[in-house]
Amino acid sequence: MRLLVVGHPLVVAYNQKKYVAMKRIDPSLQLRIVVPKQNRHPFGTFRWEVHPELNSEEVVALASVFSQSHMTYVLDPVRMAWILRQFRPEVIHVEEEPHAGVTVATTCLRDALLPQAAITLFTWDNLHRSRRFPLGALKRKLRSYTLRRAAAVVCGNRDAERLLRMQEAHKRYTVVLPQFGLDPSDHTAGTEPELRIQLELAGSIVVGYMGRMVPEKGILLLLAALEKLSQYPWKLVLVGSGPLEQEIHEHWIARFPGRIVHVRAVLHQEVPRYLRCLDVFVLASYAVAHWKEQFGLTLAQAMMLGIPSVVSSCGAIPEVVGPGGLIFEEGKEESLREALQMLFSFARCRRELGARAREFALRHYTIAGIADRYLSVFEQAKSLHATARSGQSRETAVAESNRAYHP
Numbered sequence: 001m002r003l004l005v006v007g008h009p010l011v012v013a014y015n016q017k018k019y020v021a022m023k024r025i026d027p028s029l030q031l032r033i034v035v036p037k038q039n040r041h042p043f044g045t046f047r048w049e050v051h052p053e054l055n056s057e058e059v060v061a062l063a064s065v066f067s068q069s070h071m072t073y074v075l076d077p078v079r080m081a082w083i084l085r086q087f088r089p090e091v092i093h094v095e096e097e098p099h100a101g102v103t104v105a106t107t108c109l110r111d112a113l114l115p116q117a118a119i120t121l122f123t124w125d126n127l128h129r130s131r132r133f134p135l136g137a138l139k140r141k142l143r144s145y146t147l148r149r150a151a152a153v154v155c156g157n158r159d160a161e162r163l164l165r166m167q168e169a170h171k172r173y174t175v176v177l178p179q180f181g182l183d184p185s186d187h188t189a190g191t192e193p194e195l196r197i198q199l200e201l202a203g204s205i206v207v208g209y210m211g212r213m214v215p216e217k218g219i220l221l222l223l224a225a226l227e228k229l230s231q232y233p234w235k236l237v238l239v240g241s242g243p244l245e246q247e248i249h250e251h252w253i254a255r256f257p258g259r260i261v262h263v264r265a266v267l268h269q270e271v272p273r274y275l276r277c278l279d280v281f282v283l284a285s286y287a288v289a290h291w292k293e294q295f296g297l298t299l300a301q302a303m304m305l306g307i308p309s310v311v312s313s314c315g316a317i318p319e320v321v322g323p324g325g326l327i328f329e330e331g332k333e334e335s336l337r338e339a340l341q342m343l344f345s346f347a348r349c350r351r352e353l354g355a356r357a358r359e360f361a362l363r364h365y366t367i368a369g370i371a372d373r374y375l376s377v378f379e380q381a382k383s384l385h386a387t388a389r390s391g392q393s394r395e396t397a398v399a400e401s402n403r404a405y406h407p
Helices: 013-025 077-087 101-113 135-149 158-166 193-198 219-227 245-255 268-275 297-304 317-321 333-345 347-364 367-390 394-405
Strands: 002-006 030-036 038-041 044-047 059-062 091-094 118-123 152-155 173-176 205-210 234-239 260-263 280-283 309-312 325-328
Touching: 002 077, 002 101, 013 030, 013 268, 013 367, 030 038, 030 077, 059 077, 077 101, 091 101, 091 367, 101 118, 101 135, 118 135, 118 367, 152 158, 152 367, 158 173, 173 367, 205 219, 205 268, 219 234, 219 245, 219 333, 245 260, 268 297, 280 297, 280 333, 297 309, 297 317, 297 347, 309 317, 309 333, 317 325, 325 333, 325 347, 333 347
Parallel strands: 002 030, 002 091, 030 059, 091 118, 118 152, 152 173, 205 234, 205 280, 234 260, 280 309, 309 325
Antiparallel strands: 038 044
């Protein structure tokens, strides 16, 4: 198969691992990953990288315009057109929302230059938003345009698939899959005694959060719960950056000297080291008007490392954590405090919960398993698109594909 992939997360070599795994599974796979030259992120600006097992012909960086966000950027259309003509992919996978600028532009180029190529999309969008005119109307038009042409849509969570079917009456092939998988060799269970000493965590029950420092991640809720558990020897590790940093330093770190450690954003490959310092991982997110939790990759990483979790009921978190964590009602400090108190009090409970978490993650989130499922999706999409072009009812073909994929 000749596969062309477009998406801003793939600027980083770490996120290209899924496609490296696909090539290991299917050595005949021919690959082009097309990315912007850089990607702005709350944790910094990431510039074009190439995974050591890929080359610069397989991972191509193009100039982009309208680069204010990942929703607005468009890759150089002349260079993209040249790649389409030269590479002639059988499947084009866009790892962006259906209404993103680059998704629309790539779909237009496919229609004009290579209509025989199947196109597949990815969506995290799990929250119905009512936008004012003209933005709401524009979003609906753009989504309708790309979704009508997609042979398959990969949804990052069940709510995204449900919204696609119920709100947008989407009847084509969909499947629920994480965007990325995890390499078990990077996520071996264990501890990091030297890093724990360096962070002055020895002798404590270490609670941790890793991610954006924004209110909706429930960090202040976690701090309020811990404040009422001061009789336990906890320490809190916060890894990440964002608008809450100043309040955390001025109010909470000053209030609990020596008990709260803040580390600014770390490299992707360093994440497992910091997670191994934890005894309990917490993701206390709560929904706001514009967002609810879509997956929680760091949660999946903590689970694969065998770390027990306390998580809220927000968005996709319950389906991600499975039996590997204690779930409390989002926004409820008392419920969070009770879950933490249970894990603080019983080391055996922490061990058993961590073991269940690791078993679940190894069953559902390995990079090899997810890569294999994506390959199946692309093969199905190629077949569906060929069938539709040959004249068979797409609805019949989709029904057969869904039966095959969802036994």
